[in-house]
Amino acid sequence: MRPRGLARMPGIVNSVLLGLCAYVTLFPFVNIIMVSFSSSRAITSGEVFMWPVEFNLEAYMKLFKDGQLLIAMRNTIWITCIGVVFNIVMTIMAAYPLSKSRLRGRKPLSMIILFTMLFSGGMIPNFLVVNELGLVNTYWALWLPGLMSVYNMFVMKSFFESLPEELEESASIDGASSLTILWRIVLPLSKPVIAALTLFYAVGWWNSYMNVLIYIRSTDKLSLMVKLYQMIALVSPELLRGEGVSEVLITPEGIRAAAIVIAITPILCVYPFLQKHFIKGVLLGSIKG
Secondary structure, X not given: OOOHHHHHHHHHHHHHHHHHHHHHHHHHHHHHHHHXXXXXXXXXXXXXXXXXXXXXXXXXXXXXOOOHHHHHHHHHHHXXXXXXXXXXXXXXXXXXXXXXXXXXXXXXXXXXXXXXXXXXXXHHHHHHHHHHOOOOOOXXXXXXXXXXXXXXXXXXXXXXXXXXXHHHHHHHHOOOOHHHHHHHHHHHHOHHHHHHHHHHHHHXXXXXXXXXXXXXXXXXXXXXXXXXXXXXXXXXXXXXXXXXXXXXXXXXXXXXXXXXXXXXXXXXXXXXXXXXHHHHHHHHHOOOO
């Protein structure tokens, strides 16, 4: 029989290793937050570590000064909310029929949809199509080409296939239509995978950059990521100086750190509400495929 101290060693080693992994993972994120709240002198001298030095909000005040960032954030919220609704509806409408073995041509349809995930027309053909449809400089140029992720559709299809067929058979015997079965039986049981895919889609829309840069031309319609990039790329001495003084009060590093915090905070606020469904949904949706 091993001594009590030796019996505890595996647990202690595991705790230490997990603590180190957590530290390595969280340190860059925490450091960026602390830099965004620190003074230019502390940032330049490298004094910022895991807490702010000479706490100030100048970087955030400069970014929000003209109100353009708030407009871009409003635009991004609108793009994300509408885009996620379209994505989830289209994903369900495609995944549910394909999960039924009674659907004629099910395998050829699945292969055709899978083909679109592996091969695409490319940026220029997509732009030509969007331009011919008159969608340039509208958010429809973002929503319509990105109505559904094929990968997410197959994840949801696998989840639907894992549900007991007896539930739907009993409902159909009672006279329920396919839409009623989907709305009242299948979707309530699918909350975990829907929550997981909602988070996937939301993160994608929130971070959308290239399509906005290509299709949106009005400055008052730009998304948060594009606006942040423009503000960071165009950082000038005038932006970094305080009003009425010649001394530089903010460093470019402080501006960039504040921009990163602004970009990721909304997603971090949403994630805890979806976390309990997120892991379960991903696991259940990947059991069959």
